[in-house]
Amino acid sequence: MRQVERTGPVPKAMNGPESAAAKERAKAAKHVAKARAKVAAGEDRPKTYGFKIYKDEAVKLALTQLFHGKCAYCESDYAAQAPVDIEHYRPKGGVEDDPDHFGYWWLAADWENLLPSCIDCNRRRYQILPTPETASLAELDESAKPIWQTGKENAFPVFAGTRAYGTSADPFAESAAERPYLLDPCRDDPRAHLRFLVDAAEPLGLVVPKALDQAAPDALPLLPAGADIAPDQVPPHVSARGAVSIQVYGLNRLGLVQARTRILRHLALLEQMILEADALSARLGQSPDPGTREAAALLDAFADRLIGVIRTMAEPEQPYSEMVCQWIDHWLREMNS
Known part of the structure; x- marks a missing residue:
């Protein structure tokens, strides 16, 4: 993971109070409010709002240019092997191990919450994880067992007591006050945490x-x-x-x-x-x-x-x-x- 400065203009679909993203955010807010009311009344939780703006082709292009066609997390060149996942750093529709969370819906089409990710970093999949004791490539294979699921999916662990639920009048201020565990290459310096x-x-x-x-x-x-x-x-x-x-x-x-x-x-x-x-x-x-x-x-x-x-x-x-x-x-x- 390499630190990347988020430069360049915000994609048109996400720029300004009259943008497609702003309109989608307003609809999502109403959807989530109704969903919370239904859950509070003992009804089943409705499906997540169908966010679409983050998939805009201009957004994909801007992220590809910003990260040079590489995964924001592992720096693999995704362009040569698989389609890019437009990853939400803060998950849009729910949070793993927190059934009361309706996702960071207000950030679903926020430019600064989006990152390009390879499939393996973004999706929860079984992976082969080596635990070698030497630098031998042979031992890498011998010590590897496909027993661990990795991939971000909807995981977003934060320091205790800092979780944002988007229930206040200013959900953006809530998320800004969070203390996440996961590194964001556009907000953090990975070199301070990874060696x-x-x-x-x-x-x-x-x-x-x-x-x-x-x-x-x-x-x-x-x-x-x-x-x-x-x-x-x-x-x-x-x-x-x-x-x-x-x-x-x-x-x-x-x-x-x-x-x-x-x-x-x-x-x-x-x-x-x-x-x-x-x-x-x-x-x-x-x-x-x-x-x-x-x-x-x-x-x-x-x-x-x-x-x-x-x-x-x-x-x-x-x-x-x-x-x-x-x-x-x-x-x-x-x-x-």
């Missing part, structure tokens, strides 16, 4: 909740497989928001870990090539022979091109770019130590 295991000695593409103190250990193992969303199970020395986000979005499902591990190994290869080219260039550069010194200059240029490749891999439009940025930071610290 990738990028050690070149054991390149394993797991993401872990970041320690609140640099001297504290990582939170491994993570929450137990099959566990409910349980912030109180998170070790106190790490980010609870990071841990819950990893669990709910399924950021350590097998396919993701394998893809990230392959990139880490590619980075390790590039690093080794750069170091070897630099070492050979340094030796050749001492030669009195002009041709040999010219070869040294060519090696320097080759190393620079490899560094350029690494920089490109860290660009916002590249998959798993936040992990690459953290790898670069780790590499620079090692080089300067």
